[in-house]
Amino acid sequence: MRVGLIGLGRIGRFHAETLARRVDQLIVADADRNLASEVAGRLGATAGDPWSADALVIATPTSTHAGLLLQACEQRIPVFCEKPAAPTVAETLQVAEAAERCGTMVHIGFQRRFDAGFAAARQALLGGELGALHRAHLLTGDPRPPAPEYVPVSGGIFRDCHIHDFDILRWVTGLEAESVYAAGANRGEAFFAEADDVDTSAALITMADGTLVTLQGSRYNGAGYDVRMELAGTLATWAVGLGARAPLHRADDGAFPEDPWPDFQTRFAAAYTAEIEAFLATARGEQDSPCTVRDALAALYLAEAADLSRRDGRPVQMAEVTK
Ligand SMILES: NC(=O)c1ccc[n+]([C@@H]2O[C@H](COP(=O)([O-])OP(=O)(O)OC[C@H]3O[C@@H](n4cnc5c(N)ncnc54)[C@H](O)[C@@H]3O)[C@@H](O)[C@H]2O)c1
Known part of the structure; x- marks a missing residue:
């Protein structure tokens, strides 16, 4: 070929x-x-x-x-x-x-979608091992902000960064969202606010079956590149991204990995x-x-809803942004 x-x-x-x-x-x-x-x-x-x-x-x-x-x-x-x-x-x-x-x-x-952890969680959930899913949590922490000149053309943190969380949420759970209530904050350099963007993000996503999903993000996650997902069902709770290189200090035993994930290229090398x-x-x-334009559109709709919600300071129904 x-x-x-x-x-x-x-x-x-x-x-x-x-x-x-x-x-x-x-x-x-x-x-x-x-x-x-x-x-x-x-x-x-x-x-x-x-x-x-x-x-x-x-x-x-x-x-x-x-x-x-x-x-x-x-x-x-x-x-x-x-x-x-x-x-x-x-x-x-x-x-x-x-x-x-x-x-x-x-x-x-x-x-x-090609990361072994996300794929295993999806298989377990869809295979019934978790029982009924009641809640999920997603997190993306970038170790450092992108270049200042990229921020104004990035589309903002929800379209640029959390689009991955929105896609994996749909793919792992097989569920569609009904509403999004998002918030953002500027805790770092001024160029985020100047571009009408935020460097810290959170959202509550309600799925069509009532599953409650929380999302968090940061452009200043100094400990390393941190991508995680937790899925809690009536029979079991599964977590993705808690492996040996997760950039987390474990307060209970004081442990921290020797080589925490430094960037997306390293964390997702096998997936790419x-x-x-x-x-x-x-x-x-x-x-x-394995991922169509309609899938990309569905993730973008979630980003649109989150961005609108963050700006308006109110929950946004997915029906408001889908065409
Ligand atoms: N899946 C992921 O995790 C992931 C990670 C990084 C980037 N991306 C995506 O990949 C894309 C590229 O990002 P990047 O960080 O590699 O960008 P980059 O700026 O590092 O590289 C872009 C390259 O494209 C070239 N280029 C620009 N316009 C061109 C054109 N019309 N024809 C031919 N070449 C052209 C530039 O010279 C440059 O070498 C973006 O859409 C980004 O969202 C995805």
Whole structure:
């Protein structure tokens, strides 16, 4: 299989290494041609036209996703695109409709679906081991804030960061949300407030079956990169992300890991590899898309509801934001 890869920044370079070891030919491209040549030379890939390949991976900035996805749909090239499918609901709907009209396979990159812990929790819950789910908790703590210039174009903490929590919540539980009541605070540098964003977040999400979900986030989680989920049912409680590298001081015995998770690249390295392997299997026609544009849209609706709730200071019904 010949695979094209557009965008060789933080995440694109990681995907390039995975792809280079697994496909017959990898054709890389970046707006920075020198970067494309450098990556191609290092990995034995080709710097060239990615649109000539049998399948395409998009890892460019979010603002470019919709245009590239629409082109891939029209050309009927199976495509993997980093999250989010697009920054706005209108563009995401446009891409979903194009994918369905053209019958093009689109896989959106929510890599937590390929993390062993989240997958095991989902299997246990859906297999009945937890009994009836009554409550869940989600947490994402970034060790340090993104670059100040990225914050105004990020879409805000709910669209940029918690979109992963919203997707994994739907995927693990198989439930849809009914309402969101979110809050935010600015505890750090001024550029978050200047961009009308927050660096600290919390939300209460009520699922359609009555399950209560709490969510917390921080751009200043100094202990390390911390992603966790807890699922409490009538028979058992399962936790994801409490492994040996969880960046937590255990007050009871004073323990702290020697090498706490430093960043998302390290924490989810195996998941990023597994999702690209899944994309290749999907592009070969062996399975359906593991995360469709409609899934990305559902996560974006949750982010829209959370952002609106945080701004208005009131609970928002999902029906207010879905189209
Ligand atoms: N799934 C995850 O956990 C995860 C993590 C990081 C980033 N992302 C997503 O991946 C995307 C890229 O993020 P990043 O941090 O790697 O960005 P980045 O800025 O590090 O890299 C983007 C690269 O794309 C290139 N580029 C820009 N416009 C281009 C165009 N039109 N054609 C070709 N190349 C172009 C840039 O030169 C740059 O090398 C974003 O949408 C982001 O949301 C997802």
